[in-house]
Amino acid sequence: MLRPLEDLRWDNSFARLPEAFYQQVRPTPLPDPTLVAFNPDVAALLDLDPGEGGRREFVAALNGELALAGTQPIAAIYAGHQFGVWVPELGDGRAILLGEIVNSRHQRWDVQLKGAGLTRFSRMGDGRAVLRSTVREYLAGEAMHGLGISTTRSLAIIGSDAPVFREQVETGAVLVRVAPTHVRFGTFELFASRGQDAALRQLADYVIDMHFAHLLTLPAPARYVAWYREVVARTARLMAAWTAVGFAHGVLNTDNMSILGISLDYGPYAWMDAYDRGFIPNHSDPAGRYAFDQQPRVGLWNCARLGEALLPLLDQDVPAASRGTAVVAALEEYRGTFEAEMDQLMRAKLGLVGTEAGDVVLVADLLALLHDTRADYTRFFRALSHHAAGDSTRDVQRNDALRAEVPALERLTAWLARYTQRVLRESIDVTARHGRMLGTNPKFVLRNWMAQEAIAGAQAGNYAPIEELRRLLQTPFDEHPAAERYAERPPEWAREIAVSCSS
Ligand code: AMP
Ligand code: MG
Numbered sequence: 465m466l467r468p469l470e471d472l473r474w475d476n477s478f479a480r481l482p483e484a485f486y487q488q489v490r491p492t493p494l495p496d497p498t499l500v501a502f503n504p505d506v507a508a509l510l511d512l513d514p515g516e517g518g519r520r521e522f523v524a525a526l527n528g529e530l531a532l533a534g535t536q537p538i539a540a541i542y543a544g545h546q547f548g549v550w551v552p553e554l555g556d557g558r559a560i561l562l563g564e565i566v567n568s569r570h571q572r573w574d575v576q577l578k579g580a581g582l583t584r585f586s587r588m589g590d591g592r593a594v595l596r597s598t599v600r601e602y603l604a605g606e607a608m609h610g611l612g613i614s615t616t617r618s619l620a621i622i623g624s625d626a627p628v629f630r631e632q633v634e635t636g637a638v639l640v641r642v643a644p645t646h647v648r649f650g651t652f653e654l655f656a657s658r659g660q661d662a663a664l665r666q667l668a669d670y671v672i673d674m675h676f677a678h679l680l681t682l683p684a685p686a687r688y689v690a691w692y693r694e695v696v697a698r699t700a701r702l703m704a705a706w707t708a709v710g711f712a713h714g715v716l717n718t719d720n721m722s723i724l725g726i727s728l729d730y731g732p733y734a735w736m737d738a739y740d741r742g743f744i745p746n747h748s749d750p751a752g753r754y755a756f757d758q759q760p761r762v763g764l765w766n767c768a769r770l771g772e773a774l775l776p777l778l779d780q781d782v783p784a785a786s787r788g789t790a791v792v793a794a795l796e797e798y799r800g801t802f803e804a805e806m807d808q809l810m811r812a813k814l815g816l817v818g819t820e821a822g823d824v825v826l827v828a829d830l831l832a833l834l835h836d837t838r839a840d841y842t843r844f845f846r847a848l849s850h851h852a853a854g855d856s857t858r859d860v861q862r863n864d865a866l867r868a869e870v871p872a873l874e875r876l877t878a879w880l881a882r883y884t885q886r887v888l889r890e891s892i893d894v895t896a897r898h899g900r901m902l903g904t905n906p907k908f909v910l911r912n913w914m915a916q917e918a919i920a921g922a923q924a925g926n927y928a929p930i931e932e933l934r935r936l937l938q939t940p941f942d943e944h945p946a947a948e949r950y951a952e953r954p955p956e957w958a959r960e961i962a963v964s965c966s967s
Contacts, residue, residue: 474533476563490537494623506618532562546717548753553654555585557586558581559646579636579638580638595922603910604733604915611709622640644726665777672688692770700764705805712744715731735912771795812904814827837871849898849901908951912961
């Protein structure tokens with residue numbers, strides 16, 4: 465059931481927590497706002513009639529000029545480890561949570577205005593976001609969702625001519641971001657670091673109540689232990705999902721880690737073009753703390769910081785000699801969860817249904833080949849999907865698509881021979897495998913150059929490319945013949961793109 469803006473049902477359950485959890489603060493409107501992007505799919509999640517995007521009141525409300533009945537704007541407090549360094553107080557420095565829209569299916573969606581002005585947590589910042597970074601975050605959420613990976617998404621982008629200074633002068637914008645919750649690892653770290661155990665427990669109870677209701681039947685502290693284990697497992701699976709699609713987040717600070725294990729806070733991220741395990745998407749991370757192949761490790765490190773923060777809850781009623789064991793046990797499960805998930809995802813990419821002992825090495829050898837030759841990750845697996853569908857004895861020398869991606873013919877031929885042998889022992893036929901692989905290996909990912917083109921368009925007042933990419937990335941496994949250029953080799957200038965934290 466779709467409704468007009470004014471008829472949406474708002475609540476703000478987070479604002480019912482004590483004042484220590486947030487600041488009540490109103491958005492500061494941007495001058496002369498315009499609608500840059502509107503996402504009808506997210507509107508549908510909220511029961512919002514997509515026609516509402518065209519109304520002046522819609523832009524005014526999300527620009528903070530009009531207060532919608534039932535909203536209760538707040539900026540949440542949190543802390544975090546940024547690049548490994550403890551920062552005792554952070555918080556929504558430029559994001560304001562209006563509340564949750566409760567839809568007709570009783571789902572609650574946080575609606576947050578990112579770039580809506582100063583808050584108590586703005587520190588040295590200006591409380592603003594620039595058009596460039598909002599376009600990147602808007603498209604990334606949709607691309608991730610299209611790939612079947614859990615993520616925050618966005619309803620809209622509001623633009624303005626208001627100048628905002630970054631490395632150069634840009635224009636301000638507001639991203640209307642939507643998520644089941646924006647609570648982060650860092651939210652827990654804040655109360656733990658202050659020794660505020662009651663607040664820590666209140667926050668955990670809130671999150672479990674709202675998002676882990678299946679654990680409510682367990683008594684405390686077993687409930688907290690089961691919950692922490694689940695957060696660790698979800699984090700491990702998210703790191704695996706990113707790895708399998710060649711995604712590097714870029715800033716995996718604990719304040720950017722969702723307590724739900726969903727993709728959160730897109731900044732200097734990238735889907736890789738050329739496969740390079742040590743790929744660093746973030747220009748401001750020269751040491752590569754958040755390099756592509758560091759993510760699984762960092763995910764674990766971040767879970768360890770969360771575990772430390774939760775010790776007062778997890779060790780409740782636990783004898784001194786056994787304290788910390790629940791955290792250690794959960795962390796010990798991380799690697800197994802990650803590897804099992806990775807194994808499953810990579811075997812799916814190869815179109816394998818059965819499991820054989822040699823599969824792990826088959827995958828590892830392929831990734832080594834792709835790394836050594838800097839093959840295009842997405843294009844290779846898409847080409848492999850077609851190759852695997854053909855006559856399995858077909859001469860690889862005649863398969864131009866694979867050869868073009870992997871300029872090491874002997875190694876490629878040798879690997880494909882092993883792969884072909886392996887595939888012959890599968891129970892499913894060629895057609896079924898082809899279909900499965902095409903549904904697993906996307907033809908399209910959001911490459912940096914594509915986002916860059918959409919940004920350049922938007923900066924010149926042309927918002928059509930944003931909408932074109934949104935639609936394309938919704939179904940990245942389909943062929944989309946009219947969008948062929950997005951599946952081609954990236955243009956030369958794509959190598960020069962440098963994305964930094966400044967957004
Ligand atoms: P991020 O790197 O975007 O995850 O941001 C880290 C912290 O800095 C968060 O607490 C943000 O709210 C804050 N922050 C980032 N950019 C700004 C800005 N332009 N103004 C105020 N606070 C900001
Ligand atoms: Mg952040």
